[in-house]
Amino acid sequence: MNAPADELRTAVIIEDDPEIRRILSQVLEAAGFATVSAENGLDGVRAVAAHQPLLTTLDVSMPGIDGFEAARRIRAQSDTYIIMLTALSDEADVVAGLGAGADDYLLKPFRPRELRARIDAALRRTGVRPLQGGAVSPAPTSGTGPSSAAGRPGAARAPVAPAGAASGPSPTRPGDADDEWLVHRDIRLHPEQRVVKRDGEELDLTRTEFDLLATLLESKRRVRSKADLTLVLRGESFASGYYVGEADRRAVEAHMTNLRRKLGDSASSPRYIETVRGVGYRLTSES
Known part of the structure; x- marks a missing residue:
């Protein structure tokens, strides 16, 4: 070399x-x-x-x-x-x-x-x-x-910036200006510390599960397709010509299944993440 x-x-x-x-x-x-x-x-x-x-x-x-x-x-x-x-x-x-x-x-x-x-x-x-x-x-x-x-992968690093994140008001960030938690219902996620809590209890997510959840929290009610999420996880932009195949979509589905299990969520009766059939995923309504 x-x-x-x-x-x-x-x-x-x-x-x-x-x-x-x-x-x-x-x-x-x-x-x-x-x-x-x-x-x-x-x-x-x-x-x-x-x-x-x-x-x-x-x-x-x-x-x-x-x-x-x-x-x-x-x-x-x-x-x-x-x-x-x-x-x-x-x-x-x-x-x-x-x-x-x-x-x-x-x-x-x-x-x-x-x-x-x-x-x-x-x-x-x-x-x-x-x-x-x-x-x-x-x-x-x-x-x-x-x-x-x-x-090494476990080292502290800058938060993942989801490609094409939704524009508009920033997600809820309670606390001081430097306390940048993203919040949905009883889930709180800190991008820089890479910490996720549900009802005050810290969850053990893989880096990919964390990045998927961070992307959805940033996007709020905006639907993210499986192809979109594949590119986000690979650090690509919407303009990228990278090929997204069926295996990529299956991988996103598998990561989402594992993420939902750790969140205690259900695809059939979702509290946090809902499936938009034929399109992708988005956060549930706050109401």
Whole structure:
């Protein structure tokens, strides 16, 4: 790779197919990553623990423990950005993968260019910006080494600004001017602190679930389509030509299912988020 040493980031590849491992290595190294490969789930979990990678690709069907169990074990010890790769396309499998801790879900066979787009989106969401020529550069910070907390997904970062957020009056923000909580019914969300509370109790959301909820709170009663939410989660604008396929929409549905479960909400009788059939999602009415 041509990137300077202090610009490299580590990615762990957990995949039992040698040809797919080779393709993943090529795509990730072109994006500026130093790669570590594992052929099974147990070795992959150990590799993540040892290297604390910025990003991890994870196959579902592997010898030993499968990708779902590997994701749960990884998430218990690391905030690495997990892209799950699998031939399983049923919605239940997507929900299971994202519920186990994956951040994104890509169906096999995949196109290297689509994987690279997912990687670039992951970099933007974790505070690292892609550079021309494949290298990556950290967001401004005092720590730039691969093991620095500032370069890892769990580090504090600026709030996600939902693309195309609704114009008009700002959402309710109780308290002082610097106390920027977004509020809907008994849900309160702080974008900068990345904290969500329901009826005063803090909820444990994944970064994607948090970003979805923040987008809907910003948009209030404005309907957000699944394609729109896909682009928001990838840091794209409405003007982006990025292709949004059926797998992307299913991933948004799966994230929404998990988010509703953690909120104690129901799609059939919603208190917080309602489905606009054939279009997308929006907040329920306050009344």
